Amino acid sequence: MPVISYIEAVTQALREEMQRDERVFVLGEDVGVRGGVFRATAGLIEEFGPERVLDTPLTESAIAGVSIGASVYGMRPVAEMQFADFIMPAVNQIVSEAAKMRYRSNNSWHCPLVIRAPYGGGVHGALYHSQSVEKIFTGVPGLKIVTPSTPHDVKGLLISAIRDEDPVLFFEHKRCYRLIKGEVPEEEYTVPIGKAEVKREGTDVTVISYGLTLHFALKAAEELEKEGISVHVLDLRTLIPLDKEAVLEAVAKTGKVLIIHEDNLTGGFGGEVSAIISEQAFFELDAPVRRLAGPDVPAMPYSPPLEKEFMLNPEKVTNAIRELAEF
Amino acid sequence: MANERHDELGLSDEQVLDMYRYMLLARKIDERMWLLNRAGKIPFVISCQGQEAIQVGAAFALDRDKDWLCPYYRDLGMVLVFGQSSKDQMLSAFAKAEDPNSGGRQMPGHYGDRRFRIVSGSSPVTTQLLHAVGVALAAKMEKKDHVALTTFGEGSSNQGDFHEGLNFAGVHNLPVIFMCENNKYAISVPVEKQLAGGSVAARAQGYGMPGVQVDGNDPLNVFEAVKAAADQARRGEGPTLIEASSYRLVPHSSDDDDRTYRRAEEVEEARKKDPLVQFKAYLMDAGVMDEEKESALNKEIAQEVDEATEYAEKAPYPDPEQTHTHVYAE
Numbered sequence: 052m053p054v055i056s057y058i059e060a061v062t063q064a065l066r067e068e069m070q071r072d073e074r075v076f077v078l079g080e081d082v083g084v085r086g087g088v089f090r091a092t093a094g095l096i097e098e099f100g101p102e103r104v105l106d107t108p109l110t111e112s113a114i115a116g117v118s119i120g121a122s123v124y125g126m127r128p129v130a131e132m133q134f135a136d137f138i139m140p141a142v143n144q145i146v147s148e149a150a151k152m153r154y155r156s157n158n159s160w161h162c163p164l165v166i167r168a169p170y171g172g173g174v175h176g177a178l179y180h181s182q183s184v185e186k187i188f189t190g191v192p193g194l195k196i197v198t199p200s201t202p203h204d205v206k207g208l209l210i211s212a213i214r215d216e217d218p219v220l221f222f223e224h225k226r227c228y229r230l231i232k233g234e235v236p237e238e239e240y241t242v243p244i245g246k247a248e249v250k251r252e253g254t255d256v257t258v259i260s261y262g263l264t265l266h267f268a269l270k271a272a273e274e275l276e277k278e279g280i281s282v283h284v285l286d287l288r289t290l291i292p293l294d295k296e297a298v299l300e301a302v303a304k305t306g307k308v309l310i311i312h313e314d315n316l317t318g319g320f321g322g323e324v325s326a327i328i329s330e331q332a333f334f335e336l337d338a339p340v341r342r343l344a345g346p347d348v349p350a351m352p353y354s355p356p357l358e359k360e361f362m363l364n365p366e367k368v369t370n371a372i373r374e375l376a377e378f
Numbered sequence: 379m380a381n382e383r384h385d386e387l388g389l390s391d392e393q394v395l396d397m398y399r400y401m402l403l404a405r406k407i408d409e410r411m412w413l414l415n416r417a418g419k420i421p422f423v424i425s426c427q428g429q430e431a432i433q434v435g436a437a438f439a440l441d442r443d444k445d446w447l448c449p450y451y452r453d454l455g456m457v458l459v460f461g462q463s464s465k466d467q468m469l470s471a472f473a474k475a476e477d478p479n480s481g482g483r484q485m486p487g488h489y490g491d492r493r494f495r496i497v498s499g500s501s502p503v504t505t506q507l508l509h510a511v512g513v514a515l516a517a518k519m520e521k522k523d524h525v526a527l528t529t530f531g532e533g534s535s536n537q538g539d540f541h542e543g544l545n546f547a548g549v550h551n552l553p554v555i556f557m558c559e560n561n562k563y564a565i566s567v568p569v570e571k572q573l574a575g576g577s578v579a580a581r582a583q584g585y586g587m588p589g590v591q592v593d594g595n596d597p598l599n600v601f602e603a604v605k606a607a608a609d610q611a612r613r614g615e616g617p618t619l620i621e622a623s624s625y626r627l628v629p630h631s632s633d634d635d636d637r638t639y640r641r642a643e644e645v646e647e648a649r650k651k652d653p654l655v656q657f658k659a660y661l662m663d664a665g666v667m668d669e670e671k672e673s674a675l676n677k678e679i680a681q682e683v684d685e686a687t688e689y690a691e692k693a694p695y696p697d698p699e700q701t702h703t704h705v706y707a708e
């Protein structure tokens with residue numbers, strides 16, 4: 052199998068879906084000639100032309116709202132928010148419109164659209180190019196929220212998102228774009244939305260994570276194996292709909308659970324996962340559910356020591372797992 | 379007779395009579411809803427009264443078999459012309475299961491009907507403009523010649539989505555018509571406190587499209603402007619912004635008391651220009667309608683509204699289980 056980067060997986064999925072289905076088109080700021088500021092749409096305008104690779108004005112609400120209109124009509128827009136941080140002007144369209152279109156019209160209308168957004172820190176992006184914004188949307192039924200961690204899952208899930216009949220927010224961790232490489236099948240495949248995956252089997256501590264921190268967990272697990280601690284790692288891959296079964300199964304494997312995400316601790320998705328575990332798997336637990344997450348500060352600061360303090364890393368994760376193993 | 383204004387616009391006597399019928403029907407349904415509200419039978423009304431000429435004139439200028447609407451909450455006249463029935467309105471007012479807009483989920487006035495290409499709308503104002511731009515973008519991509527028409531109030535023309543929508547449509551030269559129904563108030567706030575430049579139409583200049591001001595109390599005037607805008611859009615020559623001036627003849631909604639912010643004399647003055655009164659006079663002058671025809675029409679409509687009300691009142695509510703359906707594709 053060829054090895055490609057996380058961002059190449061995005062581009063491949065877009066290209067193949069645009070080849071497969073005329074209704075699929077991409078739109079956003081600088082996605083055309085420039086191929087996106089991260090180059091996720093590189094080469095698409097040459098292959099599909101400016102009508103299907105649309106450089107929009109600098110207007111996030113319009114990018115979302117126009118996508119909604121085109122999707123209710125029957126097109127398959129894939130909108131790019133240049134950075135997840137700049138999704139804020141589009142929140143009204145996403146929350147009041149896309150999320151509610153099917154429900155409010157009693158199933159007469161729906162929005163099969165995808166909004167892609169690079170999120171997350173560790174790239175010297177400071178406050179407004181580093182945020183994790185998933186918790187703003189996880190409490191909004193009607194949206195699907197996808198947060199892949201590997202090139203394989205990026206490609207398979209993005210294809211599923213484009214084919215999905217409901218609005219999907221597709222969050223790509225920008226630190227993973229070039230850092231994470233992996234094998235991707237040559238033939239067509241999809242990864243289903245709503246299915247978590249065990250990325251490593253273990254018996255002492257269960258880690259539940261997604262995105263960049265999933266890789267920290269895998270690194271930590273390698274380290275801890277040398278100490279005789281066996282770590283079970285579940286990649287949620289999709290936050291909404293959540294694969295509760297997989298969560299409960301993963302809890303039962305070890306009885307000790309650490310939930311990790313870069314999004315802030317308070318209100319972060321870990322709270323929801325933790326609540327589900329305490330409601331439905333209380334008697335499987337041998338220790339309190341722990342969370343390791345971004346601190347409750349407004350956003351990630353610029354200066355390197357500050358950024359480092361905010362970010363998680365394999366070391367912080369290793370320590371948290373070890374502590375739990377010793378409980 | 380061949381020189382009447384409607385002849386010149388290519389409208390037959392029958393068509394203008396039909397226009398009047400829709401305007402009257404919208405008014406009568408609206409009036410009935412207020413009665414039902416005051417009688418405690420329906421919780422909420424939001425009105426079209428005073429804006430029927432805009433809504434009906436515009437809808438007549440479109441192709442009801444292929445054009446798309448992204449209307450706002452006052453567009454009763456428009457959705458009737460596009461195909462919704464009196465019964466549909468009453469089912470929505472009573473929030474019954476059969477309400478075609480939403481199965482009783484939304485407040486009245488939140489139109490949406492796939493049968494007639496009326497895209498479902500919400501309560502936050504002005505969001506629908508962008509949906510119309512999206513529909514128009516799709517039309518252009520698919521090389522179809524339908525147009526999308528979207529409406530909104532003058533207060534709502536201050537939202538970011540108005541400016542984002544017009545600019546997007548202007549840049550991409552899309553077949554969309556933005557029509558502002560300027561009824562002089564946004565709840566209690568008068569137009570002078572809404573529009574720094576004094577005009578919605580004038581804003582078109584910044585977005586590279588014609589801005590047209592029309593008398594919204596005259597359906598023929600509106601028809602003419604919307605027809606020209608639709609023709610232009612179909613020719614691939616891009617969007618138009620239309621500002622149709624009228625007056626909101628009743629309080630903002632059934633929960634509002636307009637005596638707290640405007641004088642009764644002002645409303646009385648506006649009633650002299652009531653589009654229904656004026657259009658009736660026009661049709662009488664033109665010899666298209668007489669008192670006899672008008673009273674027959676009134677009778678027929680009263681009966682239609684009675685029947686619709688009775689039907690909707692008796693119709694079943696949605697099953698409580700419906701609360702949980704249609705969040706995602708099933």
Ligand SMILES: Cc1ncc(C[n+]2csc(CCOP(=O)(O)OP(=O)(O)O)c2C)c(N)n1
Binds near residue numbers: 501502535561
């Ligand atoms: C974003 C948003 N803010 C506030 C409201 C509450 N609201 C509903 S209608 C309205 C006034 C709208 O005035 P205008 O745009 O002139 O339309 P009109 O009702 O006069 O037809 C307001 C403030 C809302 N629905 N949406």
Ligand SMILES: [Mg+2]
Binds near residue numbers: 532533
């Ligand atoms: Mg107004």
